[in-house]
Amino acid sequence: MSEPRFCYWSVTTGPYAEMMACCIRSARAVGVCEEFHVWTDRPIPGAICHPCGKFEFKNYLFKFDFLKKMRDLNFEFFVFLDADNYFVRHPGDVIASTQGAPLHVVLESDCTRDSNTRPDWWGCPLKRFVQLMTKAGVRSRSVFNTNAGFWIVHHEVIDRMVDLALNFWNDCHAKGYRFTEEAPLAYVGHMLMGNPYAHVLESDSALWASDWTGCFENRIPDGRPWQFVDYLDGHSFRVDPAIVHCMRSKSAMLSHGRRSSFNQ
Amino acid sequence: MTRPLDNPDLMRSLYFFGWPSRYGGADTKAAHLLGLLAGHLKITVVPNFPEQLEQSEWTTFLDSLQIRYTSLDRLPGNLSGVALALCNDQFFVRGLHREAIKRGLKVIWSSEMMWHHQQEVQQIKAGSVSRLLYVSEVQKATLNYESFCDVPTRITGNYIDPSCFPFVDRDNTRGITIGRLSRAAEEKYPEDFPVFYEALGIPDARFRVMAWSSALSQKYRWHRFDQRWDLLPVEAEPAASFLQSLDLFVYPLGHQFTESWGRSTVEAMLTGAIPLVPEGHNFGELIVHGETGFLCGDFLEYQEHALRLSREPASRRKMSLACRDHAVTELCDTNRHRECWLEALDV
Known part of the structure; x- marks a missing residue:
C-alpha cells in the first residue's frame, strides 16, 4: 500500500504571510519536502499560493470555509498549520498521528477535572462547555479543549467534519456562546477520532505543541524541550515537539520571514 | 369450562396489518409475535401489498401456525376484534386504519421507533386508535402519548423466540x-x-x-x-x-x-x-x-x-x-x- 499523500496548508494575509514564509523555511531546513498550499493575498516564498479574496475573520471560522476549498486538491490528508508554527526537526510520519482516524486534533486540557483552576474556556463555564459537548453527542467521560494551530483531516471526511463543526458552533451560538473555531474543532475531534485519549497532548507531544506560555518569547524556538503548562489546571509536563506553535514569538518570526523573503 | 385453546371459535380475533421479515426490528418482531400468539388468538395477517402473499417462505410459516392471511380487499365487510399495526408506515398514510375501523375493528398501534410516524399523531388525536403500545420506558418518555391524548397505553416490550x-x-x-x-x-x-x-x-x-x-x-x-x-x-x-x-x-x-x-x-x-x-x-x-x-x-x-x-x-x-x-x-x-x-x- 502506498504512503498516504498529504500537504500542509494555511490561510494567511498581511504580516502573517511573512510568518508563513518563516514557517516554510524552517520546514525545508529540516528536510520537509511536502507542498505548502496557502490561501493568501500575496506571494509567499516556498508556498503554492491560492488567492484568498476577501473573507470574514470573525471567530476564525474561515478555516472551515477554506478547508472545503482544499477538497479540489488531490491529497489524501491535509495538515493545517497556523502561520506561527516553526519546525525544529523533521516531524517524521505526520499522518501516523491520526492513528487510523480521519482526523487528528491535539486535545489539551480536560475540562471535567476537579483540579481545574480556570473557570471557563472562551467565556463559557467549563461545566457548561462539557454539557454542550455531551448534548451534541460526545461520549467520553473526559472532555478536552484544543488549540487550533495544527490539525489533520482526511480528504474524504471534510464535508462531514465541517457540517458537524458548524452545527456545533451554531448550536452553541444559539445558546449564547460565541466560540472561535477551537470549540467546534475539539468537538469534531471527540466525534471522529475513535479513542480521543490517544490524541491528548500529554500522552504524545513529539509532533506538535503550543508554546502558549512564551518559553521562547520573542525568539525562534531552538529545538530544546520545555515545560508545557496545562491551560486549565496549571500542572506542567515536558514537551519536545518537532513543530512548535510559537504563539509568543511572532515578532521574531516576522523578522525571520522578511529575511527569507529577501533571500529566496 | 371450554378454553379458547380448545375451541378456536371462542378465541378473540386479531388482524395483523403488516408482514413478517427477517430484516429490521419491527418486522422480525412480527414473525416472533405471531408465533407467540398463534393458538391463543384467531389471527389473520393482512399485508400492505397483495404481492407479499406470494412469498412462500412466509406463507409456509403462517400455514404452520394455522394463521390465515389475505389481502385487504378480500377482508369481509363486518369483523370483530382488533387490528394491530407495528411500525407500519403505510397504515395511516394509505388509510388502512380506516378500512379496519369501517369493518368494525378496534385499532392498536405501536410506533416501535423513537419518533411518530407520518399522520400518527393526527390519527390518534382524531380518535382512530383505541390503544397505544410502547416497547420500553425510554420510548414512552420520548413519544409521551399521555401528553396529548387519553388513549390507554401499555408497555408490551419485545418477544424473541429463544x-x-x-x-x-x-x-x-x-x-x-x-x-x-x-x-x-x-x-x-x-x-x-x-x-x-x-x-x-x-x-x-x-x-x-x-x-x-x-x-x-x-x-x-x-x-x-x-x-x-x-x-x-x-x-x-x-x-x-x-x-x-x-x-x-x-x-x-x-x-x-x-x-x-x-x-x-x-x-x-x-x-x-x-x-x-x-x-x-x-x-x-x-x-x-x-x-x-x-x-x-x-x-x-x-x-x-x-x-x-x-x-x-x-x-x-x-x-x-x-x-x-x-x-x-x-x-x-x-x-x-x-x-x-x-x-x-x-x-
Whole structure:
C-alpha cells in the first residue's frame, strides 16, 4: 500500500504571510519536502499560493470555509498549520498521528477535572462547555479543549467534519456562546477520532505543541524541550515537539520571514 | 369450562396489518409475535401489498401456525376484534386504519421507533386508535402519548423466540471476533465507527458487520477496511449464525440515535455473544452490567472490558453462558410475554 499523500496548508494575509514564509523555511531546513498550499493575498516564498479574496475573520471560522476549498486538491490528508508554527526537526510520519482516524486534533486540557483552576474556556463555564459537548453527542467521560494551530483531516471526511463543526458552533451560538473555531474543532475531534485519549497532548507531544506560555518569547524556538503548562489546571509536563506553535514569538518570526523573503 | 385453546371459535380475533421479515426490528418482531400468539388468538395477517402473499417462505410459516392471511380487499365487510399495526408506515398514510375501523375493528398501534410516524399523531388525536403500545420506558418518555391524548397505553416490550437463536460455544483457540448486526441505517452508526473498533487494540481481532450497505461504505469512505473486516450485506447469513460467529457484540450508536429496545442485542445474547453497549437507551433493562455484558460510558470502558474478555477465555465463556441464561429466563420468557400481549390486545 502506498504512503498516504498529504500537504500542509494555511490561510494567511498581511504580516502573517511573512510568518508563513518563516514557517516554510524552517520546514525545508529540516528536510520537509511536502507542498505548502496557502490561501493568501500575496506571494509567499516556498508556498503554492491560492488567492484568498476577501473573507470574514470573525471567530476564525474561515478555516472551515477554506478547508472545503482544499477538497479540489488531490491529497489524501491535509495538515493545517497556523502561520506561527516553526519546525525544529523533521516531524517524521505526520499522518501516523491520526492513528487510523480521519482526523487528528491535539486535545489539551480536560475540562471535567476537579483540579481545574480556570473557570471557563472562551467565556463559557467549563461545566457548561462539557454539557454542550455531551448534548451534541460526545461520549467520553473526559472532555478536552484544543488549540487550533495544527490539525489533520482526511480528504474524504471534510464535508462531514465541517457540517458537524458548524452545527456545533451554531448550536452553541444559539445558546449564547460565541466560540472561535477551537470549540467546534475539539468537538469534531471527540466525534471522529475513535479513542480521543490517544490524541491528548500529554500522552504524545513529539509532533506538535503550543508554546502558549512564551518559553521562547520573542525568539525562534531552538529545538530544546520545555515545560508545557496545562491551560486549565496549571500542572506542567515536558514537551519536545518537532513543530512548535510559537504563539509568543511572532515578532521574531516576522523578522525571520522578511529575511527569507529577501533571500529566496 | 371450554378454553379458547380448545375451541378456536371462542378465541378473540386479531388482524395483523403488516408482514413478517427477517430484516429490521419491527418486522422480525412480527414473525416472533405471531408465533407467540398463534393458538391463543384467531389471527389473520393482512399485508400492505397483495404481492407479499406470494412469498412462500412466509406463507409456509403462517400455514404452520394455522394463521390465515389475505389481502385487504378480500377482508369481509363486518369483523370483530382488533387490528394491530407495528411500525407500519403505510397504515395511516394509505388509510388502512380506516378500512379496519369501517369493518368494525378496534385499532392498536405501536410506533416501535423513537419518533411518530407520518399522520400518527393526527390519527390518534382524531380518535382512530383505541390503544397505544410502547416497547420500553425510554420510548414512552420520548413519544409521551399521555401528553396529548387519553388513549390507554401499555408497555408490551419485545418477544424473541429463544429457539431461533441457539447458543454455541465459541472457539477459544483463535483471536476474538467483534461485530454487530443492525439495520443499515447511517444514523445507527457513530461517526467514527471503524476506527472505534480498531482503536480497541485487541490483538488478532476480526471485525464482522452484517447489513452493511453502499451508503455506509460512502459514509466511511475515509477508512481503509483491511483484511480484518468482513462487511456483509443484508441477510448474507441467517441472523443466528452471524451472531454465533461473534464473541463480542460491540454496539456503539450514532449520536442522534436512541435505541427504543435493542432487539439485536438480545438476539446476540441468546447465541452467547457478549454485548458491550452504550449507557442509556433501553440497555439497562436488558443487561446486568458486569454479569451479562457491559454498559459503557466511555471509549476506555469499551476497551478495558473488551481487552480483558479477549485475554480471559474462561471469563468470556462464563459471561457468554450468563448472557444466554439471562436472555432466556428474564428477557424472553414465553408465558410472561404472551400474558402481557393478550392483555394488551384485549380492548
